[in-house]
Amino acid sequence: MGTRHVRRRVPRWSELRPLVRVEAPAWRAGARVGRAASIADLRLIARRRVPRAVFDYVDGAAESEVSLARARAAFGRVEFRPRVLRDVADPDLTTTLLGRPASMPVVLAPTGFTRMMHHDGEHAVAAAAAAAGVPYTLSTMGTVTPEELDGGDRWFQLYLWRDRGAAKDLVTRAKASGYRALMLTVDTPVSGARLRDVRNGLTIPPNLTLRTMAGIARHPRWWFNLLTTPPLRFASLSSTDGALADLVDRVFDPRATIADLEWLRDTWKGPLIVKGIQSAADAVRVVDAGADAVVVSNHGGRQLDRAPTPLEELPAVAAAVGGRAEVYVDGGVLTGADVAAAVGLGARACLVGRAYLYGLMAGGEAGVTRALDLLRADLRRTLALLGLRDPGQLGPDSVRLR
Template identity: 65%
Template structure:
């Protein structure tokens, strides 16, 4: 039957044989893997993580210091990035590879050091390190990690160890020696933590190591039984490289970190460590020049993800002056607010050799363990490749050829 409309458009009643090819009816899949596969962005992984993890643990990852202004500004800074694409360049698949401290990396991405990692998922550092090795990128084990350095069995070229300067220099020396004996190639010194930042979400949630079984957490146990089952049935949750560290994280940091550390301590570290030395936590050209002159092979422009000094300078905005000051003498990386491959492209275009990601991969870890971290890295790879193709950059170094600018 044909029906004529006032616009003289011909219509007809559809037949079953015409509808059948359009039908895509499938039983819904509810496995963890399918949920991860459907996650198209890091924000999707963040949403999954929030549902799977107790609030106190999620807030520890997601939160920042005081009013969380620094963390918000880091995210906002990437919203001000503009790409000026080049066209008709005859490009095929972009080359995403780079060299970090003299070793090949498949992406300009590094998994940042994160503490308490087995709180997020019972496989913790082992899952993250394995996913990084599969992806061909470096993994940085934190001193405040929950797996010992001896158990991080990934290729040495991608095995980096992070340290702080302790009140007891002998403890720092012992950790450095242990990292060397365990085959770690690079040392990352974090310098922006003389005392603990005021992370108010943690204080309000009563976050502690190990998690305390209070009335509030017992209620949470009923809402997240799988997480609690994994915590209670796997090896005890402790800091693998430290002793006497139970309680609130801020109190522990203030008890053992050295607020009186000076440039001489960095020079001492340079003398006792033979491999590449990276300094994390500089936000100005002056500070970058000081640490490079003291022996740093690379610097990380970072405000600790906004988790230390609130209202500290925004890393993406500080990146350019640091690159101009020390980029010819040392490699320059950055972290803070990096949530997509487009963010990585922006940072590289503004002078960074690579970006460190912390929260972004932890959202994947919380959402699904090692497959979740793998999914996060797949998202970064896909987004970076697409951004470079659309911007007309066949290699990473071409991003710095006027393709990226930051609106003020």
């Protein structure tokens, strides 16, 4: 056996210099989130940036969190079927949502208490959405009023309150402030059991208990921002005093029926979306009652645990609705490839919740922008690798569930 002869030498600085990259520490949020290669990375940054109870409020789901795990797992069942040797040099990701162009088939979902995740809250999310050219949905449980928020294509999410007069006032205010579409959430006759929140003793606004005081030492910047900006409150509820449970009981109405949707259809003349559809039969019922779009959703697994998995339910809903209304889906979307999969299985667009909230917690508006940039880059790459140029070409030929 011969010994391989290796001659060693000391490298010259002129050879090393082009290889050396000295990175400044990422003090600025923009720099920090700019290095995230995926939304999963933004999630890890977020976990370090905010108190545990806040992170868990976003990251968690109801009961044993089976619905959420299944929603994510369903994207693992997707099989993409590429075609090759097609010119894919100039992809066009744009689409039309309820009659208005969007830069990609993505909508930012309504999420409550957004200013708890970052003190810029809804303002940061709406600004990032407007710059990215996608709609943003303000929640009824938002921490700014509809009037306070500027932005591009703004939609407003409503829970059917017990007090229909108050619901009507809110809808009228949303209309007057330029919100284009109304999204009624129907999977919430009562609130789900979010066990992480119970265990963390999460209260809204966060209480200054001994335990939370200890958290202040670990997340001084978050607490400083919380305590030096306007108090956290459910800005759209006329009276915010009282315990959270009482508030939620006033906002969710277990007696709501399809007649209430018909009432809302008469009240709101613009595009009407019903969110929280979990069967083809209900999709048909709400479209018959006048919905212009439905969202196949189980509230990100935060309501009924072990509910149907949205991505799996989607093809049947799309077939049943058959072009009479737009069909959106949400739950577990964390990449642009997930968006491509959902569109291929029949969705006009995906709503994303946690994907942008991880960005928000990680770095405010810059973090939301990073999340949207990542979704867009993934979607563009996935389309090219599939041999397609625009999301409208996605379908059963290119996407199937194994």
